[in-house]
Amino acid sequence: MDLLKERIVKDGQVEGSEILKVDSFLNHQIDVELFNEIGKEFKRLYDQEEITKILTIEASGIGIACIVAQYFNVPVVFAKKTESRNLDKETYESEVYSFTKQKSYRIRVSKKYLNEKDKILVIDDFLANGKAAFGLKDIIDQSGATLKGIGIIIEKTFQPGGKVLREQGIRLDSLARVKEMKDGQVIFE
Numbered sequence: 001m002d003l004l005k006e007r008i009v010k011d012g013q014v015e016g017s018e019i020l021k022v023d024s025f026l027n028h029q030i031d032v033e034l035f036n037e038i039g040k041e042f043k044r045l046y047d048q049e050e051i052t053k054i055l056t057i058e059a060s061g062i063g064i065a066c067i068v069a070q071y072f073n074v075p076v077v078f079a080k081k082t083e084s085r086n087l088d089k090e091t092y093e094s095e096v097y098s099f100t101k102q103k104s105y106r107i108r109v110s111k112k113y114l115n116e117k118d119k120i121l122v123i124d125d126f127l128a129n130g131k132a133a134f135g136l137k138d139i140i141d142q143s144g145a146t147l148k149g150i151g152i153i154i155e156k157t158f159q160p161g162g163k164v165l166r167e168q169g170i171r172l173d174s175l176a177r178v179k180e181m182k183d184g185q186v187i188f189e
């Protein structure tokens with residue numbers, strides 16, 4: 001998606017060789033107009049698919065998932081990272097290792113909000129090693145729902161997540177695919 005790639009080149013900040021910061025339009029300050037264009041693009045890509053729910057992971061996935069969901073007219077469910085007395089007792093759970101935080105955490109979704117009739121589009125901001133995506137897939141599998149595809153805003157193809165997901169036959173659509181980050185520059189596939 002050219003608009004997104006142009007924005008990454010203009011406003012993205014490369015941290016070392018592995019982390020791309022996009023706080024000014026995606027992860028901290030949010031460019032809602034850009035999110036709308038991203039929503040339209042995922043709707044175009046999944047127009048032939050029946051989608052009943054969008055699943056993401058808190059916190060940074062929620063904003064983008066909500067905007068995408070408006071184009072599908074379906075609810076968003078987000079996996080929670082913290083245990084809380086508010087959360088229903090009956091949950092699907094999985095373990096995720098965070099690449100950016102370098103520690104594991106549990107994610108959970110109430111059994112009320114996913115079931116075997118659901119056809120799920122997963123949306124997330126970044127794909128690196130694929131741990132978040134596999135955690136969400138694990139939860140979908142536990143619920144008996146069908147994973148229709150994974151929509152990613154920025155995939156870093158020098159990390160293995162995308163390759164492993166595609167090898168498993170999972171549909172993966174990434175709007176910007178970064179193959180390398182060098183001398184502060186972002187190089188796309």
Ligand code: 5GP
Nearest residue numbers: 018019020099126127128129130131132161
């Ligand atoms: P994975 O689970 O695929 O290893 O990592 C995906 C998650 O880690 C994303 O949800 C995102 O929050 C975070 N992440 C991974 N790489 C980056 C990065 O380069 N920049 C930012 N801002 N987040 C990242």
